[in-house]
Every structure is written in structure tokens, then in C-alpha cells.
Amino acid sequence: MTLVLGAIADDFTGATDLANNLVRAGMRCVQTIGVPTTDLALDDVDAVVIALKSRSVPATQAVSDALAALAWLQGHDVRQVFFKYCSTFDSTDAGNIGPVADALLGQLGATQTVMVPAFPINGRTVYQGHLFVGDRLLNESGMQHHPLNPMMDADLVRVLGRQTPHQVSLAAHATLARGAAHTREHLKQLSADGVRHVICDTVEESNLAVLAEAVIDYPLITGGSGLGQALPEQYRRKGWLSEVSDPGRLAPASGSALVLSGSCSRATLGQVAHFLEQYPGIALDPLKLAEGPSHFETALTFAREHLAHGGPVLVYASADPERVKAAQATLGGAHAGELVEQALGQLAQILVAEGVGQLVVAGGETSGAVVSALAIHQLRIGDQIDPGVPWTQAPLEGRDAPLSLALKSGNFGGEDFFSRAFEVLKTLTKEQQTA
Numbered sequence: 254m255t256l257v258l259g260a261i262a263d264d265f266t267g268a269t270d271l272a273n274n275l276v277r278a279g280m281r282c283v284q285t286i287g288v289p290t291t292d293l294a295l296d297d298v299d300a301v302v303i304a305l306k307s308r309s310v311p312a313t314q315a316v317s318d319a320l321a322a323l324a325w326l327q328g329h330d331v332r333q334v335f336f337k338y339c340s341t342f343d344s345t346d347a348g349n350i351g352p353v354a355d356a357l358l359g360q361l362g363a364t365q366t367v368m369v370p371a372f373p374i375n376g377r378t379v380y381q382g383h384l385f386v387g388d389r390l391l392n393e394s395g396m397q398h399h400p401l402n403p404m405m406d407a408d409l410v411r412v413l414g415r416q417t418p419h420q421v422s423l424a425a426h427a428t429l430a431r432g433a434a435h436t437r438e439h440l441k442q443l444s445a446d447g448v449r450h451v452i453c454d455t456v457e458e459s460n461l462a463v464l465a466e467a468v469i470d471y472p473l474i475t476g477g478s479g480l481g482q483a484l485p486e487q488y489r490r491k492g493w494l495s496e497v498s499d500p501g502r503l504a505p506a507s508g509s510a511l512v513l514s515g516s517c518s519r520a521t522l523g524q525v526a527h528f529l530e531q532y533p534g535i536a537l538d539p540l541k542l543a544e545g546p547s548h549f550e551t552a553l554t555f556a557r558e559h560l561a562h563g564g565p566v567l568v569y570a571s572a573d574p575e576r577v578k579a580a581q582a583t584l585g586g587a588h589a590g591e592l593v594e595q596a597l598g599q600l601a602q603i604l605v606a607e608g609v610g611q612l613v614v615a616g617g618e619t620s621g622a623v624v625s626a627l628a629i630h631q632l633r634i635g636d637q638i639d640p641g642v643p644w645t646q647a648p649l650e651g652r653d654a655p656l657s658l659a660l661k662s663g664n665f666g667g668e669d670f671f672s673r674a675f676e677v678l679k680t681l682t683k684e685q686q687t688a
């Protein structure tokens with residue numbers, strides 16, 4: 254069984270973003286959490302996206318994680334490999350984009366790859382090799398203050414040049430404007446000159462299609478989720494994709510409905526408030542969790558009562574900045590976060606074992622804690638609820654029906670996200686049952 258695309262993503266939400274775009278453009282997609290250690294059911298899958306946690310780890314670690322992911326993909330006969338990173342090219346002078354791309358090229362026996370971080374509809378463009386966020390250069394966009402990967406230089410040829418001993422050059426907008434064949438010739442010429450990495454301008458969406466077509470035969474391509482959105486059309490033209498009417502098809506949803514929220518971002522706070530106008534919910538307070546088990550027990554009992562009627566019910570630690578600061582001042586920031594993540598992970602474990610089948614989780618770190626508490630290693634990607642947040646399904650050991658799971662990072666989603674998520678799931682699976 255051949256996989257058309259195997260992607261290696263340097264973080265979890267980036268992986269979901271890419272997988273979501275692939276499904277929307279017509280590919281059936283599974284996202285794995287880490288390199289798979291067990292067999293996956295891949296009969297009706299076109300793409301696998303392996304989510305690593307390698308964006309901010311030392312370069313040697315990022316390289317060995319990426320090579321392990323590549324070994325798995327090569328074992329599954331993958332046609333094209335895609336190294337996915339952030340649209341703001343998050344990295345430091347020590348890596349990790351350059352070292353990982355070099356290692357993957359070496360292992361694949363390829364001599365050149367392209368770098369396409371841009372996604373014009375999301376305001377990320379590249380012109381003359383310079384990355385813009387909206388109308389600002391990357392280094393004036395706020396990214397210069399990023400706590401882990403401050404981006405002080407918008408010139409990506411220069412940025413990548415500091416991360417690799419190999420030659421870096423540019424495919425400029427004027428080249429792309431002349432079409433895929435001309436771009437392919439330009440890349441070939443650069444390759445003959447010894448250029449291994451080509452930063453690609455992307456000013457408008459159509460540039461992504463030109464690039465995807467120009468590099469369709471490259472063993473390795475790299476970039477953001479925007480390039481991902483342009484790939485399926487090219488694979489279809491090649492005849493590599495079978496025609497499926499609904500690549501985001503999921504199994505019928507079952508079980509009761511629960512929302513767990515550990516995100517304190519502004520969007521999530523609005524979503525919590527909106528949900529509570531209509532549905533029951535209970536707050537978790539890290540200060541009370543620190544005092545002993547009774548606070549946790551109260552939340553568990555409350556959730557169980559409402560889940561007995563099918564839910565949805567919300568358990569949330571989400572709190573405004575003052576309350577978060579107060580908890581952190583007493584407990585320390587890391588410990589407060591751990592207490593919340595542990596409690597929400599445990600609630601997920603207990604309540605899913607008792608019959609929750611539809612679970613929405615808010616918060617990036619919180620999602621990580623819940624997924625790990627549930628020992629989930631793979632997600633089938635379904636249709637999206639809001640931009641960037643798809644419903645997914647994960648097989649559960651000892652249960653026939655999969656768990657329907659939506660993992661939302663902080664700032665994503667409209668105000669009615671929580672309640673609408675369940676409505677979307679209902680219509681989505683109802684349509685499919687009658688299809």
C-alpha cells in the first residue's frame with residue numbers, strides 16, 4: 254500500500270493544521286502523535302502526518318526524531334515527504350529547520366528541496382525572500398519577542414544560511430509568475446549550481462499551486478500548511494489519488510458529550526462563558542486542587558450526573574488573568590499548570606472509560622495532557638468545526654466505537670465553538686449515515 258504523502262511536523266497543532274488542510278483539499282488523512290510504534294489501519298488513507306515535538310528542542314534531537322519519522326514513512330512506501338514547520342519559520346540560528354532538512358535530504362538521497370512557509374490567505378507572504386506577517390516584516394511582527402524562537406531577521410535566505418553549511422538561494426516571484434515549467438527550470442539551474450535549499454517567494458495563493466506543480470517529483474518538500482493545501486490537486490492530476498466524495502468521513506458519533514477546558518486565552522474564556530449560558534459546567538481551581546482530593550471528586554460527581562443524561566457538560570480551569578496570577582503566585586506557574594493538566598487528564602481517563610464518546614478539549618498543552626492520559630496515538634482527521642479545528646476520531650482499546658475528539662488550541666474558534674462542535678458532529682455523521 255503506497256502513501257501519497259508522508260509529513261513530518263515539528264509540533265502538534267501544526268500537524269493538525271496541515272492534516273486539516275489536506276482533508277479539505279481532498280486527501281484522507283491520519284495524524285499520529287509521535288512516530289507510530291504500532292500498526293496503523295491505512296487501507297483508505299492517502300496521507301499520514303507524524304506530529305513531533307521538535308520545534309524548540311536541540312538540533313541533534315530534532316534531527317534524530319525526524320529521521321525516525323522518515324524511517325517509518327519509508328517503510329510505508331511514501332511517494333513524497335513533507336517537512337512541516339510554522340508559517341513564521343520559527344527557528345533559531347542553531348536550527349532546527351536547516352539541520353532537519355539536510356538530514357532528510359541526505360537520507361532520501363535527494364540534492365535539493367524548497368522552503369515554502371507562506372500562506373497568503375492567513376497573511377503570511379514571502380517576497381524577495383523576506384517573510385511578512387500581514388503588512389509587517391517578520392522581525393517587526395511581534396515574533397521578535399517570541400519566548401523560545403525570537404525571529405530577528407525577515408530575510409529567510411540569510412536566516413537559513415546560518416542553519417546549514419550548504420548553499421541557499423531564492424525562487425523569486427517574477428520566476429513563479431511565469432508558471433510551473435519555468436519555475437522547474439529555474440530550480441534545475443540552481444541545482445546545477447550546487448544550491449541545496451531554495452527559499453520560495455509566495456505573494457498570492459496561485460503561487461502555491463505553481464510551486465506544488467513544479468516540485469511534484471521532489472522526494473522532499475518543506476513548508477507550512479499553505480503548501481499542504483495546494484498539493485492534493487497536483488496529486489490528483491498525476492492520478493495518485495482515488496476520487497472520494499468525502500475525505501473527512503468519520504464513523505457515527507456515539508456516547509455522551511464532554512468539554513474539558515484548560516486554556517485561559519481570551520477566545521476560550523468567551524467560549525466558556527457562552528457555553529455556560531445554556532449548559533451546565535463546573536470550575537476547577539488549582540488552589541483547591543492543591544489542598545487534597547475533594548475538589549476533584551466534586552467535579553467528577555458533577556460531570557457524572559450530567560453525563561448520565563448524555564451531556565454536554567463542561568469542566569473548566571479556564572480563568573481570567575488575575576485568578577491565574579493569584580494561583581501562580583501561591584503555587585508557582587509550573588505547578589499550577591501541572592495540577593490542572595493532571596486533573597483534566599484524569600477526568601478524561603475516568604469519564605471516557607465510563608462512556609464519554611464525544612470530547613472537546615480546549616488548550617494546546619491541555620490537549621497534550623488529555624491525549625497522553627487517554628494513550629491516544631493516532632487521529633483520523635474529519636471535517637472542520639471552525640478554521641483549523643477538525644473533528645477527529647481515535648480508536649479506543651476495548652471499545653468498538655472510536656472516540657470523537659476535537660482539540661482546540663487557545664485562540665481558535667468562534668464564541669459558540671463548544672456547543673456548535675457537537676451540532677456539527679451530529680450533522681456530519683448523520684449526513685454520512687444517510688449518504
Ligand code: ADP
Nearest residue numbers: 516518570572589590593616617618619662663
Ligand atoms: P492555550 O492553548 O490557550 O495556550 P494551554 O492548555 O496550552 O492553553 O495552556 C494553558 C495552561 O494554563 C495549561 O498549562 C493549564 O494547565 C494552565 N492553567 C489552566 N487554568 C489555570 C488556572 N486557573 N490557573 C493557573 N494555570 C492554569
